[in-house]
Amino acid sequence: MDWQRWHDRYDAPESPLAWRLRAVQDRIGAALDTAPPGPLRVISLCAGQGRDLLGVLPTHPRREDVRARLVELDPANVVEARRTATALGLPGVEAVAADAGLLDHCADLVPADLVLLCGVFGNITAEEDIERTVEVCTRLCAPGARVIWTRHRKAPDQVPRICGLFERWGFVREWTTPAVHVQSVTVHRFTATPAPLRPGTRVFDFVGYDRLPA
Template structure:
């Protein structure tokens, strides 16, 4: 079976859904990062859907932002493309390979929302380990993880978001923020890369949706 991503996105139409509540937190995290920026921001968002995590925030922000949104589904990508502000490119491409966005890195802000609940633990580890190469020094990652266990592809015992947090810590990231909403079934994290600016790998497969 494969997930119907158009049907999945319709849950956003319900303001009480877990997705809608997660969206508020993700947008708030991104808004906070843009508000704190003292220089132009380079942004990359993978598995960006129709851009609703990012585009409304960019429209309302005074920050100067450029960057790339990557979405494989052509219809969702076109929705994002039609709404994207100047400086934001939307690519219809596989976000599981750095070939789709390496030329837009290193990024100051990197969004990986709706990713970690759809890939294996090994792919999460591979993705997190690659992120330092995709970020500027001080660059920050906004990520999400649901707690829909055992339906999600994980062998981790307990809250799967704790696996993600541990992987970021092991990779040398600093945790900036973490929100866990058990009722809505989501977690949102923000992690900062304190190391040197990375050299983006041109073609590394980090994950495949399962």
């Protein structure tokens, strides 16, 4: 899979992924609007070119408050994210070329106020890795933090199960897209007490949707 060319789908305005990107950006804007005053920490795992966050921050009144880390394995996408952040005058946004499944890359930004898991759950195994990823959000999030996550609704539809996992770990669902959309976007707010992030924690292996078993 050429993960840089994959982003071309965002440029087709009527594509499901372009629709998903707009929905994610709307939810990011809403999360920043309602975040408490002061510095804001944002973590994006499997961030790609960072189009979700970088499409919101330039015109948002909280842009100067945000310190963000975009963790992405594909080096070409990291270069593009860095170029965009620089061009937009966003020195608080850092893109790193690293395995997002290893959370040591985020340790200095924990607990975060916003965690983006966009394009994660559809590219990892549907059992243990998904459950570990949901559980570790209790170690990434500050009280009241939002997690914005995506998952397609192709059979078998994993969205209801993932929602249940979040709610089991102390998250309250604030918003989700109607089931008629093949690409689902959901927002959960953390209402429990953060657990410590353990050094060396591996959460998932990014397999890629094209290599996952049917």
